[in-house]
Structures are given as structure tokens and as C-alpha cells.
Amino acid sequence: MNSFVFKRLLSVVPVVLVVLVTVFLLLHIGPGDPAAMIAGENATREQIEEIRQRLMLDRPLLEQLWLYLGNVASLNFGESVYSGFPVMSLILQRVEPTAILAIYTMVLSILISIPMGVWAAWRAGTTLDRALVIASVIGFSVPVFVIGYALVEIFALRLRWFPVQGYKSLADGFLACIRSLTLPAITLAFLFSALVARIARATMLEVLSEDYIRTARAKGARNRRVLIVHALKNIGVPVVTVIGTSFAALLGGVVITESVFNIPGMGRLTVDAILTRDYPVVQGVLISFSFVLIAINLLVDLSYALFDPRVRQ
Amino acid sequence: MTQPFLSVRNLSVSFGANGEAKVVNGVSFDLEAGKTLCLVGESGSGKSVTATSLMGLHPAKTTRITADRMELDGIDLLSCDEARFAELRGTKMAMIFQDPMSSLNPALTIGFQLREAVFLHENLSRADQDARVLEVLQRVRIPDPERRMTSYPHELSGGMRQRVMIAMALICRPKLLIADEPTTALDVTVQAQILWLLGELQREFGTAIIFITHDLGVVAEIGDDVAVMYAGSLVEKGSVFDIFDRASHGYTAGLLSATAEFHPGQTASKRLVEIPGSLPQFSNLPQGCNFADRCAFAAPSCLDRTPDWREVAPGHVTSCDQPVGAFDAPKKETAR
Ligand SMILES: Nc1ncnc2c1ncn2[C@@H]1O[C@H](COP(=O)(O)OP(=O)(O)OP(=O)(O)O)[C@@H](O)[C@H]1O
Ligand SMILES: [Mg+2]
Numbered sequence: 001m002n003s004f005v006f007k008r009l010l011s012v013v014p015v016v017l018v019v020l021v022t023v024f025l026l027l028h029i030g031p032g033d034p035a036a037m038i039a040g041e042n043a044t045r046e047q048i049e050e051i052r053q054r055l056m057l058d059r060p061l062l063e064q065l066w067l068y069l070g071n072v073a074s075l076n077f078g079e080s081v082y083s084g085f086p087v088m089s090l091i092l093q094r095v096e097p098t099a100i101l102a103i104y105t106m107v108l109s110i111l112i113s114i115p116m117g118v119w120a121a122w123r124a125g126t127t128l129d130r131a132l133v134i135a136s137v138i139g140f141s142v143p144v145f146v147i148g149y150a151l152v153e154i155f156a157l158r159l160r161w162f163p164v165q166g167y168k169s170l171a172d173g174f175l176a177c178i179r180s181l182t183l184p185a186i187t188l189a190f191l192f193s194a195l196v197a198r199i200a201r202a203t204m205l206e207v208l209s210e211d212y213i214r215t216a217r218a219k220g221a222r223n224r225r226v227l228i229v230h231a232l233k234n235i236g237v238p239v240v241t242v243i244g245t246s247f248a249a250l251l252g253g254v255v256i257t258e259s260v261f262n263i264p265g266m267g268r269l270t271v272d273a274i275l276t277r278d279y280p281v282v283q284g285v286l287i288s289f290s291f292v293l294i295a296i297n298l299l300v301d302l303s304y305a306l307f308d309p310r311v312r313q
Numbered sequence: 314m315t316q317p318f319l320s321v322r323n324l325s326v327s328f329g330a331n332g333e334a335k336v337v338n339g340v341s342f343d344l345e346a347g348k349t350l351c352l353v354g355e356s357g358s359g360k361s362v363t364a365t366s367l368m369g370l371h372p373a374k375t376t377r378i379t380a381d382r383m384e385l386d387g388i389d390l391l392s393c394d395e396a397r398f399a400e401l402r403g404t405k406m407a408m409i410f411q412d413p414m415s416s417l418n419p420a421l422t423i424g425f426q427l428r429e430a431v432f433l434h435e436n437l438s439r440a441d442q443d444a445r446v447l448e449v450l451q452r453v454r455i456p457d458p459e460r461r462m463t464s465y466p467h468e469l470s471g472g473m474r475q476r477v478m479i480a481m482a483l484i485c486r487p488k489l490l491i492a493d494e495p496t497t498a499l500d501v502t503v504q505a506q507i508l509w510l511l512g513e514l515q516r517e518f519g520t521a522i523i524f525i526t527h528d529l530g531v532v533a534e535i536g537d538d539v540a541v542m543y544a545g546s547l548v549e550k551g552s553v554f555d556i557f558d559r560a561s562h563g564y565t566a567g568l569l570s571a572t573a574e575f576h577p578g579q580t581a582s583k584r585l586v587e588i589p590g591s592l593p594q595f596s597n598l599p600q601g602c603n604f605a606d607r608c609a610f611a612a613p614s615c616l617d618r619t620p621d622w623r624e625v626a627p628g629h630v631t632s633c634d635q636p637v638g639a640f641d642a643p644k645k646e647t648a649r
Contacts, residue, residue: 125374211415217370218410219430219481220403223395229429233420307420309465 004312008301012294019290023283024068028061038081038279051081055280077284082276087284090269095288097167098254098265100177104185105192105250106243113193114239117200122227124205132197139194144253148187148260155183165262184261188253192246199242203235210234236307244300248293317343318521319367319489322382326359326366332377334595336362338545344538346488347519351532351553353568354542357592360525361411363542364491367523368408369398386488404434406489407482411497413475417466423477424462430484449480453510472503479510486518493525508535529568533557541565544592544603551629561623561631563608564588602633610635 027034035052036043043051052058055078056067071078077087120132156164162183168176207213208231216230255267266285273281304311319342326337337359344350352360365371366378367390383390385405393401410416418426427446431437437445443462450458453476466474475495482490492511496504512535515522524535532539536553541564549562560566567588590607593599599606605615612635620634 211410211412212418214370215410215416215478215481216418216429217399218368218402218408220399220401220433221429222399230418230421234418236420310419310467 004305005302008298012298015294016291019287019294020069020072021065023286023290024065026283026286027279034279038277040277072287077287078280080273080278080281082273082278082281087280090281091266091284091288094264094266094269096169096265097181097263098258098267100170101181101184101188101254101257101263101265102250104178104181105188105254106247108185108189109193109196110243112189113195113197114200116193117197118204118227118232118235120197120201121204121208129201133201136194136198139190140198142190144187144191144256145260147190148184148257151183151187152261165260167261167263167265181263184257184263187260188250188257191253192250195246195249196239196242200235200239203238204231207231207234233307237304240300240303240307244296247296251289251292316384316387318346318386319344319523320382320384321367322380324363324366324378324380324383326362326371327377328375330375336545336595337366340542340545340547342538342540342547342550344489344521344523346521347515348537349515349522349524349535350538350540351536352523352525352540352542353527353529353532355568355588355592356527358542359545360542361493364408364493364523364525367489367491368402368406369393369395370408400434403430403487404485405487406491407485407487408491409475409478409482409493409495411493411495413471413478413495413499416478417474419466421465422462423464423466423469427462427477427481427484430481434485445484446480449484450477452483452514453477453480454506455480472499472507475499475503475507476510479507479514483514483518483520487520489521489523490515491523491525494527495524496531497527504531511535529557541568544598545595546603546632548604548633549631551626551631555626555629559626559629561625561629562604562633563610563635564604565631567607567609 027037033048035048035055035057038055039048039051056064059067075088077091079086080090083090116132120129123129152164155161163180166180168180170177213226213230216226221230254265255270257263258265258267259271266288269281270285272278273285321343322341324337324340325335327333327335340359340363342350352363354360362371367383367385369390371378373395378391380391385401388401388405390398390401417423424443424446427449428442431442431445446462447458450461455461455473455476461469461473466477469477479495490511495511496507499507508531511522511524514520522535524531526532533553539549539551539553539556540547541549541556541562543564549556549560549565551559556565557569560569571588588607593603593606599616601614601616601618602608602611602620605611608615615634618634620632622630622632624630
């Protein structure tokens with residue numbers, strides 16, 4: 001068990017290194033002079049030279065990489081070229097809404113999709129099952145912004161249950177915060193739960209036809225018990241896998257949703273940084289997102305041991 | 314005359330929303346408490362489907378089960394709903410399935426799966442449940458049972474898993490045990506141990522056993538009665554002596570001579586293939602006797618006329634129009 005955890009943890013190290021080196025090289029592999037790119041079109045020679053000095057772009061590449069890795073290790077991502085603020089503090093300012101939105105979406109999706117998928121599998125072939133399958137296709141294929149604007153139209157503009165846009169931070173109270181993120185979370189949950197429900201249904205169907213399900217019934221276990229005690233644990237691995245792998249898609253969706261609902265989160269920070277060619281910020285954001293994804297994947301891997309005893313050795 | 318312990322009359326099972334595939338067709342048999350009925354026949358003849366019907370384990374939506382009678386220990390199984398069946402399963406009747414490798418839940422410990430079989434039916438403390446599980450694991454000769462209780466199925470060999478399946482089936486002392494080819498997947502020594510174990514438990518608890526097998530050697534060893542199944546119907550029924558010494562149906566005779574010629578090391582299914590031809594399609598059963606086109610003894614009339622049941626000796630019946638000792642079935646040493 002411990003060696004299993006240790007091996008997984010160890011396997012993260014090369015991935016982290018590859019991410020860091022790639023993000024570092026981003027600035028250097030493109031055509032043209034990085035200092036000039038950062039400085040923008042109207043910069044004078046002196047300005048460009050000053051940036052080159054400040055960002056140490058005149059040193060040899062390996063030395064720069066070494067410095068960069070050292071900085072990242074001490075959580076120093078440099079300063080924004082545009083505003084001069086440390087990248088780390090910019091990220092910390094923006095991380096709250098994004099993190100809460102992602103978690104909120106995740107919880108909502110799991111609460112909707114797993115019962116839905118399991119139920120559909122249990123009632124496979126009925127009208128209800130077919131309706132759920134169609135709903136998941138729709139949830140999966142309608143673009144995020146279309147769902148977002150539709151929800152705003154109905155629940156914010158007509159019914160006035162939720163604010164049209166904007167974000168209330170946790171400091172303004174938990175309920176206010178949750179209320180301001182509810183429509184964005186539902187918007188994203190459409191996509192996410194459609195995906196998870198589909199996998200849950202498919203694997204549940206497979207599991208329900210397994211011999212050990214028949215064994216459980218032959219012992220005298222009732223339907224609900226068979227479903228919850230004998231089947232649910234066996235769909236854990238594929239379902240958690242799809243939750244983990246689609247987390248990247250969720251982060252992509254967060255970026256779009258944040259602009260639809262005007263939420264000052266990481267997504268907006270990213271878009272703004274790209275538009276202003278604020279390379280240190282782009283790098284910092286990329287590294288943060290990558291680390292989150294790596295951590296999620298690690299958790300997914302570790303959770304296999306929870307569901308499948310065969311993995312534990 | 315008193316009712317037999319298990320009595321099945323004219324059981325038919327078909328699958329598909331409209332009952333398109335009629336897989337079992339008019340099967341009837343009786344079984345007394347403490348006795349063993351062997352159900353034999355080649356692969357696909359409907360043995361497992363027949364047994365699974367008794368347990369009520371077919372999916373209700375896609376299965377149509379009809380019978381004139383299906384009674385177990387005075388309980389009318391035909392009128393049982395899923396909830397009633399759930400009460401009966403485990404206590405009145407239990408089943409050991411064909412494939413021990415896939416029949417245990419990979420995500421749950423052996424101990425949990427066995428304990429569940431107890432607490433589903435009996436109101437015992439956790440300690441008493443554990444004691445029962447330990448006792449039954451010892452019974453089926455699982456070495457180091459305390460440790461095994463915390464094992465997962467993948468940590469056990471096939472023979473061990475089949476013992477666990479047997480333990481699970483027997484833990485609530487069912488009156489009827491259905492064993493569906495419980496030893497086919499195992500090697501010969503393990504097979505012998507498991508047969509011996511079943512016999513021992515049967516003598517002690519008076520369990521009635523329906524034993525499904527391909528292997529006539531096993532039948533000779535453990536059977537009291539034998540029912541031979543072909544293409545969804547029974548073709549011959551009698552005591553193990555009737556069947557081995559006085560087989561009266563062409564199919565039974567074919568099975569016996571195929572068995573007589575087998576060489577050690579051949580698999581059971583291989584032996585049965587030695588009857589030329591193959592099972593007819595269920596959707597397209599021939600006119601007349603189902604077996605006529607493969608029968609070494611068929612007369613022209615066999616192709617047109619559906620044979621009647623005949624009693625060739627008391628308790629020995631056959632659905633063949635040319636029975637008597639017409640068949641020179643190879644003599645088989647019966648071990649009793
Ligand atoms: N759920 C089902 N739906 C449709 N057809 C089925 C179903 N279960 C079994 N059958 C068919 O019924 C026939 C008899 O199957 P069954 O499993 O009873 O055979 P068997 O005699 O047990 O064979 P084996 O010795 O290989 O186990 C087969 O042709 C099989 O394809
Ligand atoms: Mg079978």
C-alpha cells in the first residue's frame with residue numbers, strides 16, 4: 001500500500017519538470033526577440049534593453065532555466081510586465097472565485113450525474129433511460145456560452161433568483177458567494193455531468209451483467225442492496241478516471257464561463273495576460289493550472305486503491 | 314402420495330420481449346430431499362437456464378417462464394415475486410455458479426461476502442456472524458480461514474474461490490442446492506475434493522442437490538437420478554442405473570458411447586462433441602424428434618412424429634419411439 005503511494009508520488013517528479021521546462025521555453029522557442037515581444041510594438045530600444053536586463057534575457061539559456069526553476073521553487077513567478085505586481089499575488093487574488101467555481105461545479109455534477117447514470121442503467125431500455133441519454137447528449141453538445149446566456153435569461157432576468165453577473169467573495173458571506181456562482185456552476189455542470197453520467201451508465205450496465213451481481217442476488221440480496229453495495233464500488237475506477245481526465249475540459253470551461261458571467265477569476269487573468277502579452281503572468285497561470293491537473297491525476301490514481309483491491313499491491 | 318420436495322411440471326422458458334427464443338421446453342422432474350439429480354446434456358441445451366428459473370434469477374422483463382407446477386417444499390415458486398424470491402434464496406435454495414473466477418465480487422473481501430449471506434437472513438451479532446463464517450470456511454477446508462476472511466477474491470486460486478462459493482451457498486443451510494458445473498473449471502484432484510465435500514454436506518444436512526454437468530463420470534459418482542436434456546427438452550429420465558445400464562434414448566446412448574471412447578486429458582465438452590452434428594437452432598426446431606437427424610438409431614418415422622413419453626421401467630422414462638434395449642449402450646461401472 002505504502003509502496004503504491006510512494007511510486008505514484010515519485011512518478012509526478014518528471015511530469016512536473018517537463019511542465020516547467022516547457023513553460024520556460026515558451027518564451028524562447030517562438031520567432032523573434034522575447035524582450036521585444038514583451039515590450040510591445042511601440043517600445044523604444046532603451047525600453048527593450050531595460051526589459052532584457054530586468055528579466056535576465058541576456059544570460060545563457062541554461063543559466064536562465066536554472067534561475068527560473070529556482071524562482072519557481074521559492075514560489076516566485078516574477079513580476080507582471082504590465083502592472084509590475086508580483087505574478088504570485090495576482091494569481092492569489094484571482095484564485096478564489098475559480099477554485100470555488102470548479103469545486104462547486106464538480107460537487108453539483110457528481111451529485112447529479114452518478115445517481116442519474118446508475119438509475120438509467122438500472123432502468124435500461126425504458127423511456128426514462130432514453131430520456132436521460134438524450135439529455136446527456138444535449139448537455140454535452142450545446143456550447144457553454146449558449147447554456148450560460150439561456151440560464152441568465154430565465155433565472156436571472158425573468159425570475160430574478162440569481163444575479164445576472166459578477167462575483168461576491170467569500171468575505172461577503174458564504175451564501176452570497178454561492179449564490180453568485182450558482183448559475184455559472186450549473187452552466188458548467190451541464191457539460192461535466194453529461195460526460196460523467198454517460199460513463200456511469202455505461203459501466204453500470206456492464207457491471208450489472210457481471211456474474212458476481214447474480215451471485216449477490218442468489219444470496220438473497222435485494223435490488224437496492226445489490227446496486228449500492230455490490231455494483232457501485234465497481235464503477236468507481238472508470239467514473240473517477242473520467243472525472244479526472246475531464247477536469248482539464250472543466251478548467252477550459254471555467255475560462256469561458258468567467259467571461260460570460262464577468263467573474264474576476266483565473267480565466268479572466270489568463271485571457272487578459274495573453275491579450276497584453278504579459279509573459280510572466282501567462283507562465284505563472286500555465287504552471288498553476290498544470291500543477292492542479294497533475295494533482296488531480298495523482299488523486300485519481302491514488303483513489304483506484306480505494307475502489308479496486310487489485311491495484312493495492 | 315406425498316408431494317415430492319421439489320416438483321417441476323412442464324417448465325418452459327423463453328427470452329426476448331415477445332418470447333422469441335424458446336430455450337427450455339416442457340421440462341418436468343421431481344427431486345426428493347437428500348437426493349441428487351444430475352442434469353446432463355451438451356453445451357447450450359438449456360441446463361443453466363432451467364436451474365436459474367428455479368432461483369428466479371432471470372431478468373423479469375425479458376424472460377417468460379411458464380409451468381404447470383413449480384413447487385419447492387410446499388412453496389409455489391410460480392407465484393413468488395422478487396421480494397419473496399429474495400427471502401427464499403440463500404435459505405431455501407442456493408446456487409453455485411459455473412465460473413468461480415467471475416462469481417465473486419472483486420471489490421469486497423471474502424469475509425464480507427460470506428457474512429452478508431448470513432446477515433441477509435439471520436439476525437446475529439457481528440461476532441456470531443464471524444463465527445459462522447469461520448465454521449463454514451473450515452468445513453470447505455480452506456486453510457487459514459481467519460486470514461482468508463480479509464482476503465480479496467483475486468488473492469485466491471480457482472479451487473479456493475469455488476470452495477468459497479460453496480461455503481456461501483451452504484452457510485444458511487439451504488434445502489436445495491443447485492450446482493452448475495461447479496468443477497468444470499478446476500483440475501481433477503480439486504474436482505474430486507469438491508465432489509466429496511458436497512456429498513459430505515449433503516449427508517449431514519439432508520440437502521437436495523441438482524448437479525449440472527457435462528461429465529458422465531461425475532454423474533456415475535454422485536447421481537441418484539439423471540435427467541438428460543437435449544435442445545431445451547428432457548429426453549430421458551431415470552435412476553443412475555437406468556441411464557448407465559439401460560439407456561433408451563438415442564441421445565443418451567450417444568453420450569455414453571462418446572464417454573466410453575474418451576481419453577484421459579480430454580475436456581468434458583470435447584467428449585460430447587463426438588456425437589456427429591450439432592444442436593438445432595431453438596428458433597427452428599425440426600419436425601418430429603429433435604434428435605432424429607443425429608440419431609444413430611433413427612427410423613424414418615422419427616423425422617415426422619413427435620415422440621411420446623414412455624415408461625420403459627418404473628421411474629425410467631424416455632421420449633423416444635424406438636426405445637427398449639435397442640441400444641447396446643456400453644456397460645459402465647457404477648460405483649454403487
Ligand atoms: N438471457 C438469455 N437470453 C437469450 N438467450 C439465452 C439467455 N440465456 C441463455 N440463453 C440461450 O439459451 C440456451 C441454453 O443456455 P444454457 O446456458 O442453459 O445452456 P447450458 O446447457 O447451461 O450450456 P453449458 O453447458 O454451456 O453451460 C443457449 O442457446 C443460450 O444462448
Ligand atoms: Mg450452463
